[in-house]
Amino acid sequence: MTTTETDWSKTETPTTAEGWVSRAAEVSALLAVDAVTRDKEGKTPYAEVRLLKDSGLVTLLGPTEHGGGGQEWPTAYRVVREIAAADGSIGQLLGYHYLWFWAARLVGTPEQITAVEELATTNRLFFGGAVNPRDSDVTITDEGDTIVYNGRKSFSTGSRVSDLTVLEGVLEGTDKHVFAIVPSDIPGLTFHDDWDNIGQRLTESGGVTIDGVRVDWASAAGYVDKTFTPRVYNTLNVPTIQLVFVNFYLGIARGALETARTYTREKSRSWLHGGYERAVDEPYVLDVYGDLTSKLWAVEALADRVAEEALVIHRAPDRVTERERGEHEVRVAAVKARATDVALEITAGVFEVTGARATASSEGLDRFWRNVRTHTLHDPVAYKRREVGVFVLRDEIPEPTWYS
Structure with a gap:
């Protein structure tokens, strides 16, 4: 980015919905400065994601006791609108981040929700997702206390700029989909630089190869003793x-x-x-x-x-x-x-x-x-x-x- 950097540590963290929307407007103004150049160059938006982290926007839905904004979805949607007005790609990345951050609450056990939200909020971690349900292209093998993901997803939005990636696959021999959150730099994840579409060029939505990524059953979202509890x-x-x-x-x-x-x-x-x-x-x-x-x-x-x-x-x-x-x-x-x-x-x-x-x-x-x-x-x-x-x-x- 060529924008002037802001020392967000010297600014008060917003405590209201309107305060967070105002913070998003400040970030949007910075993103707008070189949006045209950024779109033409199509570079991986590391600096832009860093801006989302430094400004605190990535913690908007996080618990206040861990330094998060403690806000609800109506505020998150308005924040996404503000960011997308300057750069649609960065708006999409932030919106997907909010969804994958929230995925623990949607699917996880109480213990998983607590652990994921504390980790992600405290460290201002950014989420990506290797989830493409149209293709049965990732198989999960049960190996006792662990499960192993293998395959390829043709879309993996945000993962190249993320700290955590949501994986999804089908348990071998069943129709059960299993979600798990893993570090994006875990061995076995290879993100491909093959996103070359006419729009949303900075969303890093290319494919990913998943080769022997091992996850404990305890981290399989919503599963207890290998059984999923529907809600x-x-x-x-x-x-x-x-x-x-x-x-x-x-x-x-x-x-x-x-x-x-x-x-x-x-x-x-x-x-x-x-x-x-x-x-x-x-x-x-x-x-x-x-x-x-x-x-x-x-x-x-x-x-x-x-x-x-x-x-x-x-x-x-x-x-x-x-x-x-x-x-x-x-x-x-x-x-x-x-x-x-x-x-x-x-x-x-x-x-x-x-x-x-x-x-x-x-x-x-x-x-x-x-x-x-x-x-x-x-x-x-x-x-x-x-x-x-x-x-x-x-x-x-x-x-x-x-x-x-």
């Missing part, structure tokens, strides 16, 4: 990560609007036949900005509302019912569909009101669309709309899967 809360990983997606899509869209607004104010020329001296006075320009901003504000409000609705579940995880979980997933599906459409519309639409010169690579305005377009293909948005339609017409809730 409805286990299935909340999907709606939680989908809301992470929603919020970095919206952050990217806001970043595009703000960047375009600055360009229009400072560089755009009015159309020579329009009869106006300034671009900011042209009626069609005003209409487009008003239209896109209104749509963004509406989906942001819905996203915040759905996040607040989930607090009942997160605060009492062992009392959630299948129906409550299903109705929440439908709401998440609805906002995911709207966020996808609006983010794509905004990141493409800003070119209508910035002009031909705004397509110069030095402006970097294209990165917002490339980032949104890349990640919104994660899972088909049509199936999110289908979940909502089935609920409305047949009063059926989605069956928990890896994507619903």
Whole structure:
């Protein structure tokens, strides 16, 4: 990074949700300085992750007794939006970190939750995840007191810049998926530099080879005496990560609007036949900005509302019912569909009101669309709309899967 470093140790740690969002805005301002250059170079974002650590943002959901922020998911989502407005890749990395940090609470035993959160919060550790449920490409062998992971994942977001990696595989001879958290530098993990997509270029989402990674059964998330105890809360990983997606899509869209607004104010020329001296006075320009901003504000409000609705579940995880979980997933599906459409519309639409010169690579305005377009293909948005339609017409809730 070429930004001016901040000595975060000399600043007070935020104690409120608004304080943490303000801290995120400070970090976002630093990330924005060289975001265009960073996107072009595509270098591994070690410095950017260090900034997330030094600023304390990685500890946002951590227990206060271990130096964490003690915040809840609505604040985490807003923080992700702030970071993504400057750099969609770093916003995604932070959002995934929060999900994998929280994974212990979703799946783990009480003892595992306590150990993981103390370790990660105290040391400001950063999480990545080698989890790709579409492929049965990692096999786990039971060797008594230990299990051994072998295989390859085609995606492993954030792992090259992480301290801890969440592994997932299928126990040999069964259909049981087993999650475990391991140090990212453990022997047997090889992260490949093969992420070469048009957007989200700094997410380090390349493949990973897993060769004989040995884990104690005691570290297998949620397993006691080699038996997994199901909870409805286990299935909340999907709606939680989908809301992470929603919020970095919206952050990217806001970043595009703000960047375009600055360009229009400072560089755009009015159309020579329009009869106006300034671009900011042209009626069609005003209409487009008003239209896109209104749509963004509406989906942001819905996203915040759905996040607040989930607090009942997160605060009492062992009392959630299948129906409550299903109705929440439908709401998440609805906002995911709207966020996808609006983010794509905004990141493409800003070119209508910035002009031909705004397509110069030095402006970097294209990165917002490339980032949104890349990640919104994660899972088909049509199936999110289908979940909502089935609920409305047949009063059926989605069956928990890896994507619903």
